[in-house]
Amino acid sequence: MAVVAATRDPRAAGYVTLTVTLALIALLIGQPILLAGAAPFVVALVRGLADQRPTHIDLVAAASTFSPLEGDRVTVTLRFTRRPTQLANVHVSLASLWAEPQPADLTWAIAPGDELVEITFTVVAKAWGRTGLGDIVIDLTTPGGLVHWELSSTPTVSFRVLPPPERVRELLPPPISHSSIGQHVSRMVGDGYDFAELRPYANGDRLRDINWRASARFDSPQVNRRHPERNGDVMLLLDTFADATGTHSETMQAVLGRAGRAAWSIAQLHFNAQDRVGLAARGRVVRQLRIGGGDRSRYTLLETLLSIGGQVAGSDGLPDIPRRGTIPQTALVVALTPLIDVRMVNELLALRGSGHRLVVVVVEVMDLLPEATSAADQMARRLYASQLQLQRDRISSEGIPLTLWRDDSSLSQVVGSLRNLQRARLVRR
Secondary structure, three states, X not given: OEEEOOEEOHHHHHHHHHHXXXXXXXXXXXXXXXXXXXXXXXXXXXXXXXXXXOEEEOOEEEEOOOOOEOOOEEEEXXXXXXXXXXXXXXXXXXXXXXXOOOOOOOEEEEOOOOOEEEEEEEXXXXXXXXXXXXXXXXXXXXXXXXEEEEEEEOOOOOEEEEOOOOOOOOOOOOOOEOOOOOOOOOOOOOOOOEEEEEEEOOOOOOHHHEOHHHHHHHOOOEEEEEEXXXXXXXXXXEEEOOOOOOOOXXXXXXXXXXXXXXXXXXXXXXXXXXXXEEEEEEEOOOEEEEEEOHHHHHHHHHHHXXXXXXXXXOOOOOOOOOOOOOOOOOOEEEEEEOOOOHHHHHHHHHHHHOOOEEEEEEEOOHHHOOXXXXXXXXXXXXXXXXXXXXXXXXXXXXXXXXXXXXXXXXXXXHHHHHHHHHHHHHHHO
């Protein structure tokens, strides 16, 4: 609950000045009838300035869901308190990930009445990411409008706008998997890494498996037991570099939206196959999420994607962050990029040169550009398309499997194409 002090409208000073002026003129010229002209202003001042006490505004925001899918409609309810004699003007400025409904009108004028005011409206989630609702301004006034109580607030509600799932049925085969029981046949023999349980030490146990902290707590040697590895490693490489303007334009946000949806869909499929999945974001937003499996890693990866989407949508001058982690040599790297920035191309070539197994999903950007309206625009589009094609040719010439993904493409076909390209590269070797 916020306590808001009253502020006087500038008109109040004008009314006082006009009333005093009319009274002086009436006295100077001896015409009391002029005082009748000042009477309405006196009434307005008495009525409008009668209540100047601080007011309590208790604002609460609720929603039909806090985890909508991209494109879903969300019903939002705002509730706040006021004094029954106060008029209320409410304006909502939505956060960047929301689209206003049609007609777009998020301003309300509410007459005096009930102490509890409730407003319900609908918004559309236009892009995935983590976001709030936006800024809300509540302006309470007296009937005469000479006293205002204004509250500017940002509700603490948080939304997780999820990318819609794409149907993918084919797995991308990792270079090395860790068991003959799982989805992929293993070429390695060894113990697992994921903790399973503690048990007392027995003859034959290795000293490296002793959990010294647990042993001290139980006052007897305790040994870690681990789940055997039955999966492959997949690292998703997400391109978050900016465009030529130095910021993330609406076009680049749409490209990142496509890449994020593809990343989440591929990750879900491999998580369901008990594979271990990680995430590396390179560009203006840098993240490194180590490879892991299970529900915890699934939720952590989703939260990281949502954080990246929300940060890119709300950043105008976000600086480059050079700090980054390493990508495991045993992981299959799936890069999702429009190949606009040459630094990303160099990153992919460096990964290839260091011996990483790599496939590239090129996110189409040409269909997201504005329509050409002149011959110069058409020439610029052709030059831009030629530049993108040169970058793709650089990637393909190094033997890296590459496929193009548009909105009218099926992600399942893209993954199948990558599998075929991987097999073809192995046969050529």
